[in-house]
Amino acid sequence: MEKEFNVTGTCIPEMHYMVDISNKLDKVFRLIEKEKYFVINRPRQYGKTTTLYMLERALNKNEDYLVVSISFEGVGDLIFEEEQSFVKAFLEIIADSLYLQHKDLATFLEEEKKGVTNFKDLSRAITKFIIEVNKQVILMIDEVDKSSNNQLFLSFLGMLRNKYLLRNAGKDKTFHSVILAGVHDVKSLKLKIRPDEEHKYNSPWNIASDFDVDMSFSKEEIGTMLDDYVKDKGVELDKEYFSDRIHFYTSGYPFLVSKLCKIIDEKIMPKGRFKWEKEYMDMAVKRLLNDDNTNFQSLIKNIENNSKLKEMVKDLIIDGNKINYNISNPIINMGTLYGIFKNKNNNLKINNRIYEQLIYDYMSSLIETSTDVGFYNEKSNFINEDGSLDVKKVLVKFQEFMKHEYSEKREAFLEADGRLLFLAFISSIINGTSFAFKEVQGGEEKRFDIVITYNNKMYIVELKVWHGEEYHEKGLVQLGEYLEQYSLDTGYLLIFDFRKLKGEVGKAESPTSMIWCESLSQSAIR
Numbered sequence: 330m331e332k333e334f335n336v337t338g339t340c341i342p343e344m345h346y347m348v349d350i351s352n353k354l355d356k357v358f359r360l361i362e363k364e365k366y367f368v369i370n371r372p373r374q375y376g377k378t379t380t381l382y383m384l385e386r387a388l389n390k391n392e393d394y395l396v397v398s399i400s401f402e403g404v405g406d407l408i409f410e411e412e413q414s415f416v417k418a419f420l421e422i423i424a425d426s427l428y429l430q431h432k433d434l435a436t437f438l439e440e441e442k443k444g445v446t447n448f449k450d451l452s453r454a455i456t457k458f459i460i461e462v463n464k465q466v467i468l469m470i471d472e473v474d475k476s477s478n479n480q481l482f483l484s485f486l487g488m489l490r491n492k493y494l495l496r497n498a499g500k501d502k503t504f505h506s507v508i509l510a511g512v513h514d515v516k517s518l519k520l521k522i523r524p525d526e527e528h529k530y531n532s533p534w535n536i537a538s539d540f541d542v543d544m545s546f547s548k549e550e551i552g553t554m555l556d557d558y559v560k561d562k563g564v565e566l567d568k569e570y571f572s573d574r575i576h577f578y579t580s581g582y583p584f585l586v587s588k589l590c591k592i593i594d595e596k597i598m599p600k601g602r603f604k605w606e607k608e609y610m611d612m613a614v615k616r617l618l619n620d621d622n623t624n625f626q627s628l629i630k631n632i633e634n635n636s637k638l639k640e641m642v643k644d645l646i647i648d649g650n651k652i653n654y655n656i657s658n659p660i661i662n663m664g665t666l667y668g669i670f671k672n673k674n675n676n677l678k679i680n681n682r683i684y685e686q687l688i689y690d691y692m693s694s695l696i697e698t699s700t701d702v703g704f705y706n707e708k709s710n711f712i713n714e715d716g717s718l719d720v721k722k723v724l725v726k727f728q729e730f731m732k733h734e735y736s737e738k739r740e741a742f743l744e745a746d747g748r749l750l751f752l753a754f755i756s757s758i759i760n761g762t763s764f765a766f767k768e769v770q771g772g773e774e775k776r777f778d779i780v781i782t783y784n785n786k787m788y789i790v791e792l793k794v795w796h797g798e799e800y801h802e803k804g805l806v807q808l809g810e811y812l813e814q815y816s817l818d819t820g821y822l823l824i825f826d827f828r829k830l831k832g833e834v835g836k837a838e839s840p841t842s843m844i845w846c847e848s849l850s851q852s853a854i855r
Contacts, residue, residue, distance in 0.1 A: 332561050334591035336584055336622075340379040346561070346590070348546050348583075349553035350376075350383065356542045357384060361467060365538040366493060366507040368473075370514040372668025374584035374624050376544050377510045381469050384508075388467060394505075395464045399426050402472035409479045416451040417442050419485070437461055448488045455492065456502045465505035474511040486515065486533035493536050509534075512666055545581030548572045554590070564598075566605035574610045580671070580681035584624050589613045611782060618686055628684060629691055631667045638664055645677060646685055647692065647749060652677040686766055689752060697753035705730040708758050718759070718783040720790060720821050727754050727823070747825050748792050752779070759783055778811065787815060795826040 335345035357380070360367055369377050381398060388394045399422045408418035424438040441454040459466055473482075495501035509515060515534050546554075552572040558564060579585035592613040593605060632639050637660050644650040654672040656662050661677060664670035671680045679685040711722050731750075759781060766780045781788040791808050795801070804822075812820045 334558075334587045334594060336374075336588050336591060338378070339382050340376075340587075341382070346554050346558045346587075347379075348550045348586070350380070350550070353380070353542050353544065354383060354387060358387070360538060360540075361388070361506045361508075363538075364505055366489075366534075366536055367509075367538045367540045368514055368534065369508060369510040369540055369542075369544075370512060370666070371544055372512060372666065373627055375668065376583040378471055379583075380544065381471055381508065381510055385469065393465055395431075395462050395466045396469065397423050397426060397466060397504075398469040398471070399423060400471040409481050412448065412481060412484070413446045415481045415485065416445045416448060419451065420445060420454060434458075434462065448484055452488055452492060455504070459502040459504070467506045467508070468504045469508045469510070471510045473509045473515060474513055483533045490533060490536050509537075514666075544583070546576070546583060546586050547581060548576040551575050551581070551586055554586070558590070558594070562594075562603070564594075564603045564605060567607065570607060571605060571610065578614055578682045582668070582681050582683075585617070585681065585683050588617055588620075588622075588624075592616050608785065614683070617683065618690065625687060628667070628669065628687065631669065632688070635660075635663065638669075642669065642679075642688060643692070646679055646688060682766060689749075690756065693749045693752035693756060696749045697756065700750065700753065702730065702750075702754050703757070706754050706758050708760075711758055716784050717786055718781070718788060720781070720788050723755060723758060724790070724821060724823055727751060730754065751792060751823065755779075755781075780815070787817060789815065789817060789820040790823060791820065792823045793825070795824050 330344060332344060332346055335341075340347050369380065371377050385396045385398050388396050404418065404422065408414050420438050420442040424435040424442070427438070428435040438454075438458060441457065445451055445454050489503070489507060492501050492503035493507075496503045515537075549572070552568050555566065555568050555572060559566065559568070575586055575589055579589065589610075593609045596616060597609045597612050598605060632642055641652070641660050641664065645652055652661075654661065654670075654675050654677045656665065656672075661670060665672075668680055669684065671678050679688065705726055706723075710726070711719050713719050731747075779790040779792065781790065789808070789811060791804070791811070793804055801824075808820050808822065812818070
């Protein structure tokens with residue numbers, strides 16, 4: 330069977346190109362060896378199921394262990410309605426998972442199931458099962474989110490917790506280690522058992538050890554997947570370059586890493602060719618950002634479904650507000666669980682540049698569809714004869730658009746969404762051949778920097794709100810440093826100036842328009 334990059338379901342070494350996660354597995358093994366119970370809670374498509382699968386493969390090579398791997402996905406809702414249904418179904422699910430390799434144990438559980446009607450009976454059945462196996466039994470339960478808001482599931486966790494404590498006191502036999510996997514951390518569930526109850530926090534799993542294994546992929550780990558690919562397919566590529574750039578865009582988010590590689594291999598590299606050109610990287614990012622997949626759909630849905638989360642996302646990446654990372658903040662916690670946020674040096678950040686760009690594009694699209702921007706930004710008007718982008722023309726036309734389309738009554742909108750409006754203005758101009766990455770710079774004067782690539786050329790546009798001559802001069806120096814960082818000779822400055830709208834008197838030579846722009850060279854800045 331021909332191997333491929335996998336972005337759906339469990340990754341299997343014989344079928345898929347995979348990152349070498351042996352270092353991560355070693356850390357998990359140490360938890361198991363210490364008889365720990367723990368939760369692997371990570372965002373969707375973050376490698377949880379694959380990690381469990383690879384753990385099971387490795388543990389099955391050790392005759393001292395028996396792995397029981399089950400999932401609550403696809404079991405239906407009926408088993409969570411009554412205690413008797415749940416305890417019988419639990420033993421049945423375990424029996425099904427063991428049937429092919431351990432038919433005798435499956436038969437044993439089927440017989441035990443007949444006399445089980447409540448959690449006390451289930452506890453006794455588990456004890457008898459552990460004695461019958463006479464090995465260290467590791468229980469893995471995937472997709473626990475399906476039942477984590479159900480009182481029966483909490484009672485089940487409470488039963489396992491009680492057996493764990495009794496085992497440590499030498500008074501019971503139970504699972505050597507229990508591993509739960511899902512998006513949410515069931516150590517502190519927030520749930521609502523009945524419609525008339527307020528949300529409550531429960532700790533049925535406070536015996537769980539912290540799971541501190543970094544499941545994102547480092548540049549070096551991405552390189553191991555590329556090694557696997559090159560060895561299998563005989564493709565030539567610059568491993569250092571591609572592993573670095575893939576990590577730059579994805580921050581090692583497993584789904585995004587595999588998706589970019591899959592796009593290059595299957596969509597971009599011509600058939601019959603066996604070499605990755607460096608320009609394939611930007612092409613793959615562009616294709617990915619235009620892709621409609623369940624991962625992106627879930628990201629946008631999670632943002633739209635919570636107004637406070639949406640506002641925090643906007644504060645972070647559009648308005649440039651610095652937010653300290655505090656996992657106890659329920660909104661930050663929620664965004665982290667969904668894979669939107671990450672902790673970077675105790676500062677809240679968007680998880681990766683792909684998500685950041687996707688959110689920019691989505692929010693600017695909402696602005697674009699509510700304006701008449703299409704009348705002003707016909708693409709052909711801004712492309713030079715050599716195919717390069719005339720950024721100065723773009724800025725001047727945007728200035729004209731703002732002058733004609735937005736009155737003084739729109740000041741509040743301009744301050745809040747003016748930068749998004751510029752992104753909407755420029756998106757159709759560069760659409761199809763390039764993309765723009767944005768980043769907000771902090772400090773005394775917030776800068777919204779847009780890094781545009783177009784036909785293998787890079788352009789820097791800095792967006793700022795006017796805060797006076799002193800800050801403006803400092804901004805020019807900063808822009809010069811930014812241009813030097815990218816080895817560029819020219820940069821562009823777009824300034825939102827609200828002095829006239831606010832009735833403030835500026836200097837005589839100050840522009841009278843509320844939007845003005847400058848084209849700046851490094852030599853002029855210095």
